[in-house]
Amino acid sequence: MNTAATTPTDEHADSHDHEHHDPRLAHHFDSHQQQFDTGKLGIWLFLVTEVLFFSGLFGFYAVYRSLHPEVFLYASQFLDTVLGAANTIVLLFSSLTMAWGVRCAQLGQTKGLLTCLVITLACAAIFLGVKSFEYTEKAHHGLLWAGMYQSPEHHEAAAVPAAAGAVESGDHGAAHADDHSDDALFEKTKHTLSYMTTVLWAVILLSGIGLAALFKNPNQKTMAAVLGCVLISAIGLQLGAYASIGYHHFGHAAEPTAQEIEMAETVPAEYAKQKEKIPEPKLAGTFFSVYFCMTGLHAIHIIGGMIAISWLIVRTVHGAFTTYYFGAVDFIGLYWHLVDLIWIYLFPLLYLIN
Amino acid sequence: MATVVDSSDPKSNYPIQYRELNYLNCSKGWKSWFFTLDHKRIGIMYLMGVTVSFFLGGLFAMLLRTELLSPAKILMGPDTYNQMFTLHGAIMTFLVIIPGVPAAIGNIILPVMLGAKDVAFPRMNLGSFYLWMFGATFFLAALVIGGLDTGWTFYTPYSVRENNASIIAALLGVFVLGFSSIFTGLNFIVTIHTMRPPGMTWFKMPLFLWALYATALIQILATPVLGITGLLLIVENVFRIGIFDPSLGGDPVLFQHFFWFYSHPAVYVMILPAMGVISEVIAVHSRKHIFGYRFIAYSSIAIAIFGFLVWGHHMFVSGQSKVVAVIFSAITFSVSIPSAIKVFNWLTTMYKGSIRFTTAMCYGLSFLFIFAIGGLTGLFLATLATDVHLHDTYFVVAHFHYVMMGSSLMGLFAAVHHWWPKISGKMFSEFWGRIACLGVFLGFNLTFFPQFMLGTRGMPRRYYTYLPEFQELHVLSSMGAYLLGISSALMVATLVYSIYRGKKAPANPWGGASLEWQCSSPPPHNNFDHPPLAGDPYVMESVVYNEEIGGFVPAECQGDNNGSGTAAGEKEV
Numbered sequence: 001m002n003t004a005a006t007t008p009t010d011e012h013a014d015s016h017d018h019e020h021h022d023p024r025l026a027h028h029f030d031s032h033q034q035q036f037d038t039g040k041l042g043i044w045l046f047l048v049t050e051v052l053f054f055s056g057l058f059g060f061y062a063v064y065r066s067l068h069p070e071v072f073l074y075a076s077q078f079l080d081t082v083l084g085a086a087n088t089i090v091l092l093f094s095s096l097t098m099a100w101g102v103r104c105a106q107l108g109q110t111k112g113l114l115t116c117l118v119i120t121l122a123c124a125a126i127f128l129g130v131k132s133f134e135y136t137e138k139a140h141h142g143l144l145w146a147g148m149y150q151s152p153e154h155h156e157a158a159a160v161p162a163a164a165g166a167v168e169s170g171d172h173g174a175a176h177a178d179d180h181s182d183d184a185l186f187e188k189t190k191h192t193l194s195y196m197t198t199v200l201w202a203v204i205l206l207s208g209i210g211l212a213a214l215f216k217n218p219n220q221k222t223m224a225a226v227l228g229c230v231l232i233s234a235i236g237l238q239l240g241a242y243a244s245i246g247y248h249h250f251g252h253a254a255e256p257t258a259q260e261i262e263m264a265e266t267v268p269a270e271y272a273k274q275k276e277k278i279p280e281p282k283l284a285g286t287f288f289s290v291y292f293c294m295t296g297l298h299a300i301h302i303i304g305g306m307i308a309i310s311w312l313i314v315r316t317v318h319g320a321f322t323t324y325y326f327g328a329v330d331f332i333g334l335y336w337h338l339v340d341l342i343w344i345y346l347f348p349l350l351y352l353i354n
Numbered sequence: 355m356a357t358v359v360d361s362s363d364p365k366s367n368y369p370i371q372y373r374e375l376n377y378l379n380c381s382k383g384w385k386s387w388f389f390t391l392d393h394k395r396i397g398i399m400y401l402m403g404v405t406v407s408f409f410l411g412g413l414f415a416m417l418l419r420t421e422l423l424s425p426a427k428i429l430m431g432p433d434t435y436n437q438m439f440t441l442h443g444a445i446m447t448f449l450v451i452i453p454g455v456p457a458a459i460g461n462i463i464l465p466v467m468l469g470a471k472d473v474a475f476p477r478m479n480l481g482s483f484y485l486w487m488f489g490a491t492f493f494l495a496a497l498v499i500g501g502l503d504t505g506w507t508f509y510t511p512y513s514v515r516e517n518n519a520s521i522i523a524a525l526l527g528v529f530v531l532g533f534s535s536i537f538t539g540l541n542f543i544v545t546i547h548t549m550r551p552p553g554m555t556w557f558k559m560p561l562f563l564w565a566l567y568a569t570a571l572i573q574i575l576a577t578p579v580l581g582i583t584g585l586l587l588i589v590e591n592v593f594r595i596g597i598f599d600p601s602l603g604g605d606p607v608l609f610q611h612f613f614w615f616y617s618h619p620a621v622y623v624m625i626l627p628a629m630g631v632i633s634e635v636i637a638v639h640s641r642k643h644i645f646g647y648r649f650i651a652y653s654s655i656a657i658a659i660f661g662f663l664v665w666g667h668h669m670f671v672s673g674q675s676k677v678v679a680v681i682f683s684a685i686t687f688s689v690s691i692p693s694a695i696k697v698f699n700w701l702t703t704m705y706k707g708s709i710r711f712t713t714a715m716c717y718g719l720s721f722l723f724i725f726a727i728g729g730l731t732g733l734f735l736a737t738l739a740t741d742v743h744l745h746d747t748y749f750v751v752a753h754f755h756y757v758m759m760g761s762s763l764m765g766l767f768a769a770v771h772h773w774w775p776k777i778s779g780k781m782f783s784e785f786w787g788r789i790a791c792l793g794v795f796l797g798f799n800l801t802f803f804p805q806f807m808l809g810t811r812g813m814p815r816r817y818y819t820y821l822p823e824f825q826e827l828h829v830l831s832s833m834g835a836y837l838l839g840i841s842s843a844l845m846v847a848t849l850v851y852s853i854y855r856g857k858k859a860p861a862n863p864w865g866g867a868s869l870e871w872q873c874s875s876p877p878p879h880n881n882f883d884h885p886p887l888a889g890d891p892y893v894m895e896s897v898v899y900n901e902e903i904g905g906f907v908p909a910e911c912q913g914d915n916n917g918s919g920t921a922a923g924e925k926e927v
Contacts, residue, residue: 028471028549030885038474038548045540049578056582056612060597063608146602147594283603289595293586 024325036327043331047338050301054342057294061349064290068283075287076353078143080134083244084351087130088343090240094123095340102333105326110316113329117313120336121229122236124306129240131299132196133248137189138288145292149285186248193241200238207231225317229310294346301339308332368900368907369872371860372779376876391476392879396483397461398777401770403486404458405846407449414442416839419801419832425819432818436503439816441496443506444524448531449490451762452620455627456573457486457538459769460566462777464542466870466877467560469551469886474544478537485534492527496520505816507613508587510598510606518591525591529584532577535623539573542566551869554888560868561650565630568654572619572626572661580616583609607672614665622661624758625725626654628765629696632721635768636700638866639715640707643892646699653692660689670741679738686736693729697722712864713787717768720795721761728756731806746816749809752802760798767794767845774849775863779876780856786848793841800834860905867896871906 029035065072101116142150207230214224312332315321321329377394387395418438421429430438465473473479496502499520504512508528513521546567550559587609589595596602598609637644644650666674666682700722709715731753734740744750775781804827809815813824820828862871868891873881889896897906 026476027880028473028476034548038544041547042475042540042544045543045574049536049540049574052575052578053582056579056586059612060586060608063605064597067605145593146596146604283596286596286603289597293589293595293597297585 024320024322032324039327039331043334047334050335050338054294054297057290057297058345058349061290061294064286068281068286070281071283071287072353074281075143075284075291076350078138078141079291079351080137080248081351082247083130083134084347086243086247087127088347090123090126090130091340091343094120094127095337097123098333098336102326102330105321105329106323108321108323110319110321113321114313114316117309117316118228118232121232121306121309121313122239124302124309125233125236126240126243128299128302128306129237129242130244131240131295132237133189133193133241133244135292136192137186137248140185140188140192143288144285145289146283146285149288151280151284190245193245197238197241200234200241203234204231204238207234221317222314225314226310229313233306233310291350294350298339298342298346301342305332305336305339308335368903368911369861370874371903371905372858373874373876373878375878376779376874377879378779378876380879389480391472391480393465393473393476393479394462394777394877396479397458397463399483400453400458400461400486401777403483403490404450404454407445407490408842411442411445411450412839412842414438414445416835418442419835421818422820422828423832424825425822433503435818436816437500440502440505441493444496444502444528445493446759447506447620447624448528449486449493451624451758451766452531452535453486453538454624454762454766455631455769456542456566456569456623457482457534459631459766459773460542460569460627461538463769463773463870464545464563464566465549466776466873466881467563467868468545468549468554469869469882469888470545470549471880471882473541474549475537475541479541482534482537482541485530485537489527489529489531489534492523492530496524496527499523507617508584508609509613510587510590510604510609511600513587514590514599522588522591525584525588529581529588532581532584535573536577536581539570539577542570543574546570551885551888557648557651558888558890559651560891561633561644561647561654562627562630564651564654565626565633568658569623569626569630571655571658572623576616576619576623576662579612580620583612583616607669607674610669610672611665614668615662618665618668619658619661621754621758622657624762625765626657628721628762628769629654631765631769631772632700632718633696634866634868635714635718635772636703637892638772638864638894639712639718640704640709641865641894642703642707643890643894644699645702645705646695647892649695650699653695656692657689660685660692664689667736667741670738671745683736683738687733690729690733693725697726697729711788712771713782713784713791714768714772714864716788716791716795717764717771720791720798721764721768723795724756724760724764724798728753728761731756744809746814747809748805748813748815751815752805752809755802755805760802764794767791770849772864773870774852775859776870776873776875776877778849778853778856779859780852781859781863782848782852782856786844786851790841790845790848793837793844797834797836797838797841801831801838802834804828804830804834857904860903862897862906863904865894865897865899865906867891867893871897872908 025032025035029038097116097119101113101120104110104112104116138144142148144150207227210227211224211231214220214227217224309332312329315328377392387399390396417429418435421427421435461473461479465471497520501517502520502524504521508521508525513525515521546559546563586595586597590598590604594602596604598604598606600606633644633650664682664686666678667686670679670683731749735744735750735753770777771782771787808824808827808831811824813820859875861874863875864871867889869886869888870877872886896909898909899905900907
């Protein structure tokens with residue numbers, strides 16, 4: 001009984017008490033069906049409020065993009081489409097495992113449910129790992145919200161004339177200078193991220209040891225499940241961060257040298273000059289305000305979802321869900337799909353401009 | 355059943371009238387209140403919180419009015435004055451009127467009216483109350499930190515600047531209170547959808563439920579936008595993201611759009627539940643079936659929908675295109691249609707009814723009077739040409755006090771008096787109740803009617819001082835404010851006194867036919883052991899007055915006392 005559990009006296013736990021003893025049915029509902037329908041309507045309404053919550057940001061996006069299209073054209077080139085696409089795939093996959101988990105819960109397959117939830121949690125963590133790399137990199141390039149924005153001109157200023165000079169002189173050394181300055185920023189990014197990864201290694205180690213110690217202890221199921229969730233999240237974050245560092249490392253080494261230098265060699269010098277003249281729009285930082293607000297709020301929702309999924313994992317370990325009581329999995333699943341859906345909108349709106 | 359049942363009823367076949375063991379005393383200790391999941395106790399806690407906030411906000415109002423007794427400085431300097439009207443507005447809006455009827459009265463009455471044991475999500479309900487407390491704490495923090503002088507509207511660029519801790523605190527308060535409001539609304543919608551008793555179809559719901567449903571729709575659809583707007587304004591203050599701040603390329607008018615997209619519908623969050631209360635009060639205290647049930651129900655929904663389409667009328671002089679202004683003006687005029695439908699239906703309900711001037715009815719009639727003035731003066735402001743003249747004058751202040759403060763609070767007071775016997779199990783003194791009502795009514799009109807005149811003569815709002823020719827009207831207005839304050843205190847005193855010295859209330863003192871009157875006063879912890887069968891909530895003939903009980907009993911009990919079934923379903927004596 002909900003009420004009896006929280007109110008200290010049980011004098012009031014009266015007549016309707018003998019009607020049902022099922023702890024899975026709250027006292028004010030007549031049937032499991034009513035309880036489920038209530039929760040379902042509740043979560044759908046909650047999702048409506050979530051959509052409206054984000055609608056404010058989409059409203060901003062629409063207003064500013066229509067007022068300053070050049071800002072969006074100019075600034076979105078600094079977002080890494082490959083990382084964004086990878087994250088999209090990760091989230092889509094997590095939605096699949098979440099839906100699969102709901103199915104498992106409906107069929108009473110506890111092991112299947114647990115597996116699906118664990119994979120979903122790991123995917124969410126990978127997403128955040130990649131995102132933390134992207135944020136760190138943006139920070140080191142000075143590509144922050146309007147109040148903190150530093151024009152990328154300050155390091156391109158050195159690079160672009162140098163590239164133009166490279167065309168004239170045929171010297172590849174100048175192009176390397178460009179690489180070098182970018183490399184330095186990349187090294188800084190890696191350095192900053194190394195703090196995070198070190199902490200994560202410690203978390204992985206500690207929670208791994210804890211999980212191993214508690215794994216077989218039937219009295220410590222909750223603790224073991226919580227540690228397991230921490231472990232999975234830390235591994236996922238680590239994976240995401242390392243994967244994006246690795247991608248950036250290789251992608252960085254291969255792409256600019258092959259393509260950009262070739263471009264610098266083949267296009268006429270006027271083009272290089274013209275490119276230099278394309279002015280940075282005045283409010284370029286606004287794009288990054290929008291970017292950080294939208295993806296930041298989305299990331300907060302991912303973290304919320306991870307907490308909710310961890311809670312589901314703990315309850316699953318306790319065998320809370322049955323074929324007639326799986327509402328919580330279903331509802332959190334719906335929430336997770338919404339978080340996924342919002343990203344599906346964010347990705348093209350922010351990364352795929354032009 | 356282990357409960358001790360005390361019925362003032364001499365004959366066993368009447369429904370239980372009064373219970374010694376009820377929701378108020380079924381469990382004891384502060385924990386049984388602070389961690390309660392019982393909607394009635396949560397509602398009581400809301401009611402207490404709202405009352406405290408009301409007197410805090412009222413105190414600020416009276417200090418402001420005292421300052422305005424003369425154009426010179428009396429109590430405070432201009433900066434303090436700015437902070438005080440900001441806090442007055444913010445507290446009264448976010449802590450009093452918005453949660454007043456829905457969260458406090460609605461929480462107590464809605465499930466009982468539905469014959470349900472609780473709202474759909476009791477834990478969320480408690481969480482929503484604590485969010486309210488939490489939000490209120492942020493407002494108190496803003497008050498302590500000082501320096502919040504943006505007006506309750508938080509317009510940029512006033513609200514974006516250095517040294518802004520109190521602005522951030524207040525915005526966090528608004529953000530948190532928004533979620534409190536959302537959760538209450540969500541709970542109500544789900545409860546009404548899934549937990550109606552057998553026999554209660556949509557069009558057999560009491561109109562108060564329709565009003566709460568329409569209110570909850572607005573809470574759910576509009577409040578998230580306020581949430582994100584507040585959040586972005588906080589982020590703007592902390593990180594300088596340049597979205598609202600013009601010095602970084604942001605658009606301050608965009609903030610106004612976002613703010614009013616919520617805050618205009620929020621006006622209907624304030625008035626719709628009060629209208630629902632009036633539908634109940636007028637019908638019950640006129641002992642007559644409500645006139646035009648469907649029209650009143652639909653007009654609640656219509657007002658909720660229109661409410662979303664008129665936010666631009668706050669910005670006629672903020673620089674929006676003329677076409678947009680004309681459209682907003684036209685839609686604003688349309689809001690008067692469903693509002694007028696309601697008023698006409700209430701009047702027609704009273705026609706040839708047997709009207710009793712109980713305290714609740716007196717507040718109900720005050721509502722009709724005040725709402726009529728408030729609604730009609732809205733048309734002056736919706737007219738583009740006159741609005742340019744009246745914008746930001748005392749005319750606007752008077753108008754929105756007539757609808758928001760006058761009407762909403764009259765609704766709240768009517769609700770409190772109407773359901774007080776049900777909530778507390780005690781009858782209050784009708785004499786003092788009516789005296790207080792008269793004082794509130796006269797005090798209110800004396801405060802705000804002069805402000806219409808001040809406004810038309812050009813007295814701008816939010817000004818610390820004024821030209822000497824305005825002084826007479828300002829003094830009148832201040833006198834009214836004092837009368838209003840004293841009368842409100844008298845009202846609360848009357849009610850509190852009744853808790854200790856009042857007569858025990860019968861189950862149905864006024865003769866209402868909706869389900870909450872079938873439950874004993876005060877209701878037991880679970881309201882109803884079995885969902886009662888619901889009929890038409892406005893067939894007043896279904897209950898008749900019983901001298902011995904001092905209240906109304908189902909008609910079928912009165913005639914023959916041989917134990918025929920009652921509709922109450924509670925006959926365990």
